[in-house]
Amino acid sequence: MIGKLYLVATPIGNLEDITLRALRILKEVDFIIAEDTRHTLKLLNHFEITKPLISYYKQIEKKKSPLLIEKLLEGKNIAIVSDAGTPGISDPGEEIVKKAIQNHIEVIPIPGACAFVNALIASGFSTKEFCFIGFLSAVKKEKKEKLESLQYETRTIILYEAPHKLKDTLTCILSILGNRNIVLAREITKIHEEFIRDKVENILDNLEEVRGEFVILIEGNVTSKEDKVLLDLNEKTLEEHYSFYENQGLDKKEIIKRIAKDRNTTKNEIYQYFLQKQ
Numbered sequence: 001m002i003g004k005l006y007l008v009a010t011p012i013g014n015l016e017d018i019t020l021r022a023l024r025i026l027k028e029v030d031f032i033i034a035e036d037t038r039h040t041l042k043l044l045n046h047f048e049i050t051k052p053l054i055s056y057y058k059q060i061e062k063k064k065s066p067l068l069i070e071k072l073l074e075g076k077n078i079a080i081v082s083d084a085g086t087p088g089i090s091d092p093g094e095e096i097v098k099k100a101i102q103n104h105i106e107v108i109p110i111p112g113a114c115a116f117v118n119a120l121i122a123s124g125f126s127t128k129e130f131c132f133i134g135f136l137s138a139v140k141k142e143k144k145e146k147l148e149s150l151q152y153e154t155r156t157i158i159l160y161e162a163p164h165k166l167k168d169t170l171t172c173i174l175s176i177l178g179n180r181n182i183v184l185a186r187e188i189t190k191i192h193e194e195f196i197r198d199k200v201e202n203i204l205d206n207l208e209e210v211r212g213e214f215v216i217l218i219e220g221n222v223t224s225k226e227d228k229v230l231l232d233l234n235e236k237t238l239e240e241h242y243s244f245y246e247n248q249g250l251d252k253k254e255i256i257k258r259i260a261k262d263r264n265t266t267k268n269e270i271y272q273y274f275l276q277k278q
């Protein structure tokens with residue numbers, strides 16, 4: 001029988017957040033693959049679990065996955081853990097999961113802590129729809145382009161950030177997305193857990209020395225991309241508005257219908273306007 005791959009979530013600070021199932025799986029598997037074996041060893045020691053550990057981090061994911069798949073195919077059960085939280089979420093996991101699925105190996109998630117989920121539910125922002133970005137690129141141009149692409153995002157935006165980059169990222173958010181409401185979810189589940197809820201400009205003004213781990217949540221834009229197009233169109237002349245739809249290949253009847261809808265008026269009014277112009 002071939003083995004199973006377990007994706008085991010571990011605490012993001014408070015060790016009480018490990019689940020009973022996670023502990024049982026970590027005790028039962030043949031190996032644990034871990035992002036930082038020294039870090040995971042501390043967790044295992046705390047729960048008196050002795051298990052062979054294999055190092056598995058982002059830079060060696062592709063190279064090491066075939067060996068791990070071999071072990072799974074030989075019948076070994078493997079658990080993957082990251083330094084904190086849920087594997088595969090801004091952490092190694094995706095690569096081995098894809099390979100396991102290709103090899104018809106069962107992949108079993110063992111749920112638990114995840115920083116962004118807990119930041120979101122306590123943020124006070126909409127939890128109905130959200131957009132998880134994870135870490136922005138370290139390359140300035142890519143970071144800027146990503147934020148620009150989020151300008152008209154109406155869903156709650158969630159970012160991960162390292163403390164030494166927090167100030168720069170908040171500054172970029174202010175200049176690209178504007179003075180939005182944001183929440184900094186800091187040190188979740190730890191002693192200094194804190195939720196800072198304010199406009200990004202106020203947060204920047206009061207930002208002292210930054211320590212700990214952060215999730216940045218940005219309130220979605222009230223204006224969607226479609227709203228923006230409409231706002232721009234309604235500021236144009238009726239002729240320009242007409243040309244906009246004409247260039248999309250629409251016929252006269254449809255164009256008049258759409259302009260009337262956009263401008264919250266009647267089709268007859270628009271029709272009369274163009275009739276008089278003739």
Ligand code: SAM
Nearest residue numbers: 012085086089114115160161187188213214215
């Ligand atoms: N896999 C993890 C998860 O499930 O959340 C995320 C790992 S990612 C490498 C680390 C980032 O997650 C940190 O830079 C920070 O943005 C966020 N994070 C992790 N633990 C946190 C905590 N206790 N409080 C706030 N943010 C945390």
